[in-house]
Amino acid sequence: MRITVECYGMLRQLAGGERITLDMAGSTVAEALEALCHRTPALAAHLPRIACAVDDDIVRRADPLREGDILSLFPPVSGGMA
Amino acid sequence: MNHLQSGPLDLAALLQDTRDDGSGALVVFAGTVRDENDGRPVRGIHYTAHAPLAEKVLAEIEQEVLRRYDIRQCRILHRTGSLSLQESSVLVVVRAAHRAAAFEAARFAIDTLKQRAPIWKEEHYQDGENRYLEGTPLEDAGQ
Secondary structure, X not given: OEEEEEEOOOHHHHXXXXXXXXXXXXXXXXHHHHHHHHHOHHHHHHHHHOEEEEOOEXXXXXXXXXXXXXXXXXXXXXXXXX | OOOEEOOXXXXXXXXXXXXXXXXXXXXXXXXXXXXXXXXXXXXXXXXXXXXXXXXXXXXXXXXXXHHHOOOOEEEEEEEOEEEEOOOEEEEEEEEEOOHHHHHHHHHHHHHHHHHHOOEEEEEEEOOOOXXXXXXXXXXXXXX
16 A cells, blocks of 8 residues: 655654655554654654644554555654743 | 734734623733754744644634633634744734633643644754754654
8 A cells, every 4th residue: 555654843854854655564554654664764763752643633553544645743742841 | 714824923913803892801922932942042943834733723722722711712823934033933812801811721722732733843053953842742642
């Protein structure tokens, strides 16, 4: 299955770009992340702090993906002291 | 209503939009670009967002603030793109009959959006380097 991964924040530097076309086995968010980390091992350490979305809905690791989906990866947001 | 824009934020327009004769208190919070962070001189900040989700989240936060506090108006406006020192990145406007609720609501709004809105800050330093700030993992991170 082919999807597009959109990286936000500091993940863009790690992934080497904003958008990545990903050919993956399986059909879940978790399997997409596994394929992505195989391609870009540096992302693996950040996974526990990354949230995912498809369109404008947050999705979880077990959720299904469809051909052509755009999976957005969100690292921790904002920052700065209160 | 839009909550994100790439140009300078218009506080006067926001105040006019929220004008309310039943309010005796107006609280405005503006986040502005500061010239130093962690000992490093800053020359600007570049803000990026997942626009559709940020719009949804900021709208939800406005509604939540209106439910939680005895206030009459809550508007949040966030800017994306490159900002220079002292430019405003975010405006929170709250109007209420009385000031206690207005202050608390404005505080809740800015604290909450910093935890929930898919918006990222990349600091640009005087030495030419850039760095994304890392703040709060979203609620569903890692799940």
